[in-house]
Amino acid sequence: MQHKKKTAAELFGVAPRPKAIGRYVVDPGIAVAPFAHDDAVIRVFCHACGRYIGITQEGAGALAKEFGIRLPDILSGSYFEASQCVSCSDERKFTDFVLKHI
Numbered sequence: 343m344q345h346k347k348k349t350a351a352e353l354f355g356v357a358p359r360p361k362a363i364g365r366y367v368v369d370p371g372i373a374v375a376p377f378a379h380d381d382a383v384i385r386v387f388c389h390a391c392g393r394y395i396g397i398t399q400e401g402a403g404a405l406a407k408e409f410g411i412r413l414p415d416i417l418s419g420s421y422f423e424a425s426q427c428v429s430c431s432d433e434r435k436f437t438d439f440v441l442k443h444i
């Protein structure tokens with residue numbers, strides 16, 4: 343059986359595609375709010391659709407590698423921003439992906 347690299351859609355889950363029309367502004371309080379119950383360790387805020395997407399440690403590592411970002415040891419207080427995300431972009435990818443700190 344061939345081992346295939348996980349696609350972004352597999353790593354982050356794909357929901358029905360919202361229209362990528364917005365220029366949403368991040369709410370830092372939501373971006374770095376504690377995670378209640380899932381495996382997420384950090385969020386991505388998408389400017390195009392306004393979503394906050396919880397990302398697992400595995401996902402965060404893969405994205406950091408893809409975009410050449412050095413992840414801090416402590417992710418609390420940090421979040422990612424993207425101009426488009428896996429949910430709303432035509433290519434199902436994050437674009438203009440950057441790490442932010444509160």
Ligand SMILES: [Zn+2]
Pocket residue numbers: 362388389390391392393426427428429430431
């Ligand atoms: Zn989006």
